[in-house]
Amino acid sequence: MSPKVIVIGLDSADSNLVRQWCDSGDLPFLRAIRDRGISGVLTTPPGLGDDAVWASFYTGVSPGRHGRYHHRQLPPRSYKVDNFRNVRRRPFWDQLSRAGRRVGVLDVPKCPLMPELNGFQVNDWLVHGRDFATNSFPRDVGRDLVQRFGDDRTDREPEYLCLMEQLSQAQQQIFVERLLESCAKKTSAALEFLASAAWDLFLVVFKEAHCVAHQLWHLRDQNDRSSRVEGLDHRSNPVKRVYQALDVAIGKLLSTVDTETNVIVFSDLSMASNVTGEHLLDEILLRLDNSLGSRALRLLQNGSQHFRSGWSERAKALVKRKLYPYRSAFQVEHNEMSGAIRCNVRGREPHGQIARGQELQDFMAGLSEDLLDVINPDSGQRIVAQVVRTDEVFAGEHRDFLPDLFVIWNRTCPITAAASSKIGVVRIPAPDWRPGNHAPDGFFFAYGPSMSTQNDSEAASIMDLAPTICRLLGVTLPDIEGQCVAALCGE
Numbered sequence: 053m054s055p056k057v058i059v060i061g062l063d064s065a066d067s068n069l070v071r072q073w074c075d076s077g078d079l080p081f082l083r084a085i086r087d088r089g090i091s092g093v094l095t096t097p098p099g100l101g102d103d104a105v106w107a108s109f110y111t112g113v114s115p116g117r118h119g120r121y122h123h124r125q126l127p128p129r130s131y132k133v134d135n136f137r138n139v140r141r142r143p144f145w146d147q148l149s150r151a152g153r154r155v156g157v158l159d160v161p162k163c164p165l166m167p168e169l170n171g172f173q174v175n176d177w178l179v180h181g182r183d184f185a186t187n188s189f190p191r192d193v194g195r196d197l198v199q200r201f202g203d204d205r206t207d208r209e210p211e212y213l214c215l216m217e218q219l220s221q222a223q224q225q226i227f228v229e230r231l232l233e234s235c236a237k238k239t240s241a242a243l244e245f246l247a248s249a250a251w252d253l254f255l256v257v258f259k260e261a262h263c264v265a266h267q268l269w270h271l272r273d274q275n276d277r278s279s280r281v282e283g284l285d286h287r288s289n290p291v292k293r294v295y296q297a298l299d300v301a302i303g304k305l306l307s308t309v310d311t312e313t314n315v316i317v318f319s320d321l322s323m324a325s326n327v328t329g330e331h332l333l334d335e336i337l338l339r340l341d342n343s344l345g346s347r348a349l350r351l352l353q354n355g356s357q358h359f360r361s362g363w364s365e366r367a368k369a370l371v372k373r374k375l376y377p378y379r380s381a382f383q384v385e386h387n388e389m390s391g392a393i394r395c396n397v398r399g400r401e402p403h404g405q406i407a408r409g410q411e412l413q414d415f416m417a418g419l420s421e422d423l424l425d426v427i428n429p430d431s432g433q434r435i436v437a438q439v440v441r442t443d444e445v446f447a448g449e450h451r452d453f454l455p456d457l458f459v460i461w462n463r464t465c466p467i468t469a470a471a472s473s474k475i476g477v478v479r480i481p482a483p484d485w486r487p488g489n490h491a492p493d494g495f496f497f498a499y500g501p502s503m504s505t506q507n508d509s510e511a512a513s514i515m516d517l518a519p520t521i522c523r524l525l526g527v528t529l530p531d532i533e534g535q536c537v538a539a540l541c542g543e
Contacts, residue, residue: 055501056250056313057524059517060302061109061257063161063180064102064265065295065319067093067495069272073295081303082497085317089499090539092510094517096321099440099458101387101490102181102262103136105320105514106162110143112518112532116448117141120162121392121455123181126384128400128452131376133385136183139164140450144518144529145173145253151527153252156245159238160257165189171251178204178234180214180259201237205230206263214263217484227267228290231260232297239301246308252525258301264294265323269488314500314524316540320514326489327463328388329435331482332470334372337393339475340422343380343405377403381419384455389490390440391459393419400452416441416456422474423459429471437462463491500524504539512537 062070074083096105097115107120115121118141125136139162145155146166155171161179167189174194176182186203188194206213206227213219213227235258242256265272272291306315338346338353349372376382379396386392397412398404406412420439428435440458442451461467470478494514502524512520515534522529523536536543 055524056309057253057316057500057521058246058251058305058309058313059253059255059316059318059521060305061160061255062261062298062317062319063257063259064262064321064323064490065298065494066261066265066323066491067319067493068322069291069295070319070495073292078292078296079299081299081306082317085302085306085315085497085499089315089497090504090506090510091495091497092512092537094318094320094494094496095511095513096492096494097514098438098445098492099390099460101389102321103162103387105494106160107139107141108515109320109517110145110160110163111139111141112144112515112529112534113141114446114448114515114533115454116442116446116451117533118448119450119453121453122386123162123183124385125453126394126455129402131373131402142166144522145169145255147529148253148522148525148527151525153525153527154249156249156251156254158242158245158256159259160255161259171249172245178207178238178259179257180207180262182207197241201241204234206234207259214266216486218486219267224268224290228264228293231264231294235260235294235297235301239304242301242305243308246305253521256305258298260294260298261319264291265488266326266486267488269323269325312501314498314502314540316496316498316517316521318496318517319494321494322491323488324463324491326388326485326487327461327466328482328485328489329459329461329467329470330386330388330391331480332435332467332478333391333393333459334383335478335480336423336426336470336475337379337381337383339478340419341380343396344378346375346379348378349375377401378405380405380415381456386455386458387490388461388485390461392455393457393459395456397456416443420457422472426470426472426475428465428467428469429477430468431465433465434462435467435470436460498540502540502542504542506539510537510539 073079104115104121107118111118118139120139124133126133143163149155149170157173159177159179165175172193174188176184177186186194205211268290381395384392384394396405398407423436426435438460442454516537519529519534520537520540523541
């Protein structure tokens with residue numbers, strides 16, 4: 053029988069902070085794993101955040117094939133954004149279960165629940181950005197967890213604290229303590245699961261690094277006195293406290309596994325300061341577009357004082373949506389790390405304006421050039437680092453579920469305004485954005501009896517973990533884009 057595998061995910065744990073605090077001795081258990089085995093970078097789909105990245109992790113395919121890029125999406129043949137419901141691929145543990153492997157899966161974000169598993173799966177218990185209420189197979193497993201350990205206290209109503217805007221000082225102390233409590237609860241539950249059966253695969257994901265970085269990224273440096281907040285314990289800064297709690301959790305979990313177990317610890321994404329031009333993007337698109345809808349909206353914005361100051365933001369957004377059918381392109385919801393643009397394509401949108409083929413290619417090429425020309429007049433720097441065309445990067449049967457362009461913001465300095473020869477100057481007050489947000493690429497640390505004995509550094513894709521885990525358990529995962537990481541499979 054193949055050796056067992058335990059996989060521990062640290063949702064959006066920043067690779068630079070982990071490396072820094074491993075080197076300084078602040079994360080001793082993670083440092084021991086790194087120094088004992090194989091470590092490397094996990095590359096992620098460009099411009100995309102955790103929804104797309106987690107789906108690529110558990111399916112082994114790119115967003116063009118699984119169809120998920122955000123928790124709210126604009127589907128084909130519609131102008132209405134709605135909650136994303138269903139990734140169109142099964143997670144890899146379903147294949148393992150069908151092959152007779154016993155699997156335990158606890159809180160992998162953004163994934164479908166698999167029925168009839170040889171083992172168990174719990175979804176949406178202690179995760180960042182839950183899709184649904186806690187559910188599980190068997191059904192009573194999730195219900196029992198909530199009854200015994202309690203429900204989430206940072207990512208569910210009415211106690212939702214991991215907000216899009218920055219928390220108040222009074223909320224921040226509560227937030228940190230609840231994250232530490234969440235980490236402790238999941239550790240206790242995972243230890244019980246590990247003791248309850250002989251798992252071929254045990255997979256658990258912790259959310260706390262994700263949440264604390266969104267809200268307290270500006271406090272990650274305990275030596276920066278300007279960033280300190282009254283009431284928080286700065287003897288060990290709040291971000292480090294959460295990372296250290298996760299490190300202790302890893303140590304406890306790994307103390308229960310034997311020498312015949314392969315160990316993989318990974319993060320799906322890194323984090324950085326939340327520099328974004330999201331609040332400027334749709335106005336930029338309006339000024340670059342000469343379609344009927346864009347002209348009408350510009351006239352309304354410029355000519356109606358009542359529209360500018362008398363209407364609620366919700367009413368303005370509704371008017372914009374009503375004009376989508378008459379525009380060439382428009383902004384759709386996405387994580388602040390990159391702006392998402394949908395082109396109004398004939399045959400895909402109900403009232404498409406642009407023909408597929410050369411007309412669409414020319415339009416996207418021209419729009420990409422125009423966006424890359426936009427600068428911040430206050431700094432002189434470009435506000436856009438890269439424009440990703442999904443037809444070039446994310447091929448697949450479900451590419452039409454994605455936006456056509458992702459505008460990756462230049463995050464080297466604040467984006468306070470936008471200007472170019474075509475758009476003039478755009479100044480819109482920015483919302484009170486949360487301080488931290490996703491950055492590309494995660495990391496992995498791994499060791500075990502099936503892996504290379506060299507202390508190597510490897511590079512892999514987030515899509516590579518699914519086939520690698522399956523290979524370690526003697527199962528082939530069919531019809532995927534990811535490749536087995538050779539060193540992790542002893543090759």
